Amino acid sequence: MKKVVCILSLALTLGACGSKNEKKGDAQALNGTIKIDGSSTVFPVSEAVAEEFRNVQPDVKVTIGVSGTGGGFQKFSRGETNISNASRPIKDKEIAICKENNINYLELEVAYDGLAVLVNPENTWVDSFTIEELKKIWEPAAQGTIMKWNQIRPEWPDEEIHLYGPGVASGTYDYFTEAVVGKSGSSRGDFTASEDDHVLVQGISGDKYSLGFFGLAYYSENKDKLSLIGVHNGTEVVKPSIETVKNGTYSPLSRPLFVYVNSTSVKSPEVVEFVNFYLETAGELATDVGYIPLPEEKYTQQKESFKSFVADNQ
Structure with a gap:
């Protein structure tokens, strides 16, 4: 009888171990x-x-x-x-x-994903950008030349633009420069760059005269700290969202x-x-x-x- 009990006990123990080591779905x-x-x-x-x-x-x-x-x-x-x-x-x-x-x-x-163009919440003058305006700000020739907001539109403040963006090893940087400047990896170099999007959030949210870009998801996590700016797609001004990225109207700043x-x-x-x-x-x-x-x-x-x-x- 003891022998039968021992065998049954061993079988139950092995069965329990087996189920413990299997993931859901018995795989x-x-x-x-x-x-x-x-x-x-x-x-x-x-x-x-x-x-x-x-x-x-x-x-x-x-x-x-x-x-x-x-x-x-x-x-x-x-x-x-x-x-x-x-x-x-x-x-x-x-x-x-x-x-x-x-x-x-x-x-x-x-x-x-859509690329978000962002400013500080205290920025009350920017309501949208055209791709041409973004290019004027970010192209290599802008370095040392395009330094103030009123150089983009005369009615904007006579204050320095402080730029923030992903580092040059970032695919976001490559995509933005290709879509905006026309050549991947081509931009002015005098901007605050970081591979860590949280660093960019901190920079933009703490600087009234800032302008930056990064992936839409990081804006979604920090809506209370940043202002999302719409981009003119050639027909209308569109802000990035699940709907506008999916239907292609947020162009050319949407990507796989x-x-x-x-x-x-x-x-x-x-x-x-x-x-x-x-x-x-x-x-x-x-x-x-x-x-x-x-x-x-x-x-x-x-x-x-x-x-x-x-x-x-x-």
Whole structure:
């Protein structure tokens, strides 16, 4: 009888251990580390996904760095990360470095974002900008020349413009300069730059004569500290919002956001599981953190692309 009791006890113990080590949905429990780095703009989406992923795979460690899109691609091209957050497509020179290091990858769109143009709440004179006015302020030739607000419109104050923006390694900087100045990475250099959008929020919110830009999501988190300025799209003045980014009227300052996945990494089941989870939850979580989800059919396309990518690299 004691023997039967012992066997039953052992079976119950093993059964309990087995259920404890399985994630929701009775799928295989995984472990390991997933390394992500790159865009500060994409960070809130990836961090939200990682938080939810930890609930279903608690033994998988997901680390997310913020070194800007360019900095993230540097690490990615050296094989130091599994996934790279990017607020712009990978550049030709970055593709070349990946090839040199035998790094193959897949680009996946995960959400849409609008770039926010912002001033201090005490700024009572600016109601909108044209792209031409923004170019006049930010182009390289403006440095040392366009220094005051009344040089943009005569009725604006005879006070210095204090500029704030993402650093030159940022995909947001690249996108803004391409959309506004006409050439990616081309701008005046005399502005306060930071890869940390919270630093830019602090700068603009503490300076009456400030003007800056960064991703819309960070404005959404700091509405009480900043004033959002509309941009003339050629037909009308439009402010960025979920609706105007999604319907394309907030032009040309709307863009897709990306993650890039290293082909070597998909040999690790935890990476495959994480990316599938990302594509499954990105739409809902992007909305939660202030971004705009892709159409559902777009996520379906991304899932199919990733499935084929995994099959080709196993």
